Amino acid sequence: MGKMKISRRKWVAALCGAAMTLSVLTACGPQGGGSQAAQSGQEAEGPVNIQMFAGLFSELPDMNDEYWSGWQEMTNSKLDIEWVPSGDLNTKLDLLLASGQLPEVVSTTDFTRPTLISAIKNGAFWDLTPFLGDLSEYPNLKENLAEDALKYLSVDGKIYALPRSRSRVDGGLKIREDWLKELNIDVPATMEEYKDALAAIFKAKPGTVGHLFVDNPTAAMQAGFGVYNPTYDDAGGLVNPRLTPQYVEMVGFFRELYAEGLMSKEYAVMKETQAEELFKTNRAASYGRPIWWDDEWEKAMRKSGEEDAKILNLHLKGPNGDDAVALETGVSGGFYISKKVPEEKVKQLLAYFEQTASQELTDYAYYGKQGVHHTVEDGQKVLTEQGVKEVNTTSKGAGVLAYAKWGKVISASASKTFNDAKIAEVEAFDEIGKIDPYRVVTVESWINAWPQYDTEYKSMMTKAIVGQISLEDFDAYVAGLREQPALKQAFLDMAAAYKQFQES
Structure with a gap:
């Protein structure tokens, strides 16, 4: 896909949301800076009220807390959000789309979801192309998105959504580096060495789960087995990755891990929260999840009794020499505007999202207010205790945000030394990783x-x-x-x- 760069294309994007538990309405103050499009209309008419379905990836937020009050003040908005737990997001989205009772904005993380595409084709959402034009009135959307972001999220050449910008480098296949050192095991570089390392850890630490596998195989493993290499049948058709011979070979590898007791016996019914708990409490050796969790999880491991806990994101080679590194598209879903929204309100919503794509709002989404949510140490922003509580994955879910290359790698609660080392650990991933063509x-x-x-x-x-x-x-x-x-x-x-x- 080539190295990431800032895109100046006219395309914009797609995705759709989900929802559930609670809506909270909050008031706000005067608007902060923004583009001409963002300021027009809103200053004259006051805060824009926005009803939204969005994913919940942490504890249910208090929309009156310091973070959300600040966000709404800066964007001159009043947010009425129904937060949907991430594990229920697709199910809730399907139900929402089937009901036809859409909020003004629907946010989701899968822009290729069949129910979403069908809803788009059936006219459930606004075609934003005429509103956005050449993006000259939306400089943040024009300049601050990932390469091809708007192409990824287009349907039949038309713009139906604005993107949820996230780092292409996201997930890593983690292993307990401290356990490797403790047991004098070399850092594995191949799939076979990886399996041998898990076996050695399991032998030394009976009852420890080797590889945590929940629902779908870790994307890094799929990349390593060549699953993401575009594969065509005799007729020239692009075969779905899970139906390729490479995928079968990968299943064979997991079969070996399972037979040797290196995977949880309950993996098929395990929830992500259960797997995360196993890893954070020193009961699992390897797990594939976003890299930016490493600092927080290491701290949790130490609290659970492992004072030297250290996580390493592996760079393995598959049986045919493929790099076991998977990339995201740079677009983790998008924001769709219901066709029930009046045309004039659509312009207000676009002005809001344009402002959220600014660097100012992006910095706020990652770090909150200085002196409240973060301090500056060695030139780097570090979250305070209040920041850790209020600034998280969910807090980034109400706006487009500017593309941040290492946004899913560095931890806002970690030291500069830790983050610099983490970037160095995975620096090559952006160049060598593969993206699932069916995504x-x-x-x-x-x-x-x-x-x-x-x-x-x-x-x-x-x-x-x-x-x-x-x-x-x-x-x-x-x-x-x-x-x-x-x-x-x-x-x-x-x-x-x-x-x-x-x-x-």
Whole structure:
């Protein structure tokens, strides 16, 4: 995909939200700085009220706390947000879209979700293209987004959403570096060395889980097995990654880990919160999650009795030499505006989102107020106790934000020394990582065809990993799916869409 740079393209984006538990309405004061588009209308009419569905990735926020009061004051807004727990986000989104009872803004993290694409095609959301034009009135959206951000989030060449900007370098395959040193184990560089290291840790620390695997295989593992290498069938169709021979090979690797007791026996029903707790309390050796958690999790490990706890994000090579590094698109979903919103209100919402894409608001989203949420140490902003409580993943969920290359790598609660070392640890990832091609584009034929196979596929994969069926049986099952007429047509359509994306 090439090295990240600031995009000046006209495209803008897509994604959609979810919701649930509680809405809170808060008042605000005068607006801070912003573009001409952001200031026009809002200053004359007062704070803009915004109803939104958005993901909840931490404790339910107090919308009257110092952070959210400041955000709303700076953006001259009053936010009425229904926060949806991240684990329920897709389910809630599907229900929301089916009901047709949309809030003014819907935010989500999966811009290729079938129900979302269908809702867009059925006219549930505004086509923002005529409003945005050449982006000359929206300089932050024009200058501060990830490369191709607006392409990723377009549907049929039209802009239906504004992006949730996030770092391309995000997840890492973590291992307990302190345990490697304690047991005199070399840092693994290949998949086989990784498995051997887990086995050695398990032998020395009985009861420890080796590899934590929840729901889908860690993206880094998929990249390492070549799953994200675009793979075409004999007809020229772009095969879905999970239906490739490489994926079957990866399932075989997990089958070996499971057979040797190096994965949790309950992995198939484990929740992300349970896996995180295992890792943070020194009961697991390896886990694939966002890199920026490392400082917080190391501190939790030390509180649980491991004073020398240290996390390393591995750079493994797969069996065919592929780098086990996965990248995000730079766009973690988007903000969609319901077609029920009057045209004049759409302009107000766009002015709000334009301002949230400024560097000023982005810095605030990551660090909050100086002296309240952060202090400055050695030239770096470091969160205070109040900052740790109020500034988190959820607090970044109400605005576009400017693209930050290391935004999901560095920790706002860590020292400059820690963060500099963490960047050095993963500095090469942005150049060598792969993006799942099926996360770049989607087509209606795939959206319509895959759901009827999805549940059975997941069941068969689990059976193959835990040994209830042979790997050969799983391979034959996957090969059979590749020959299904509806899927073969979807592969062809995906190949055409992917080519168009690359050439546009």
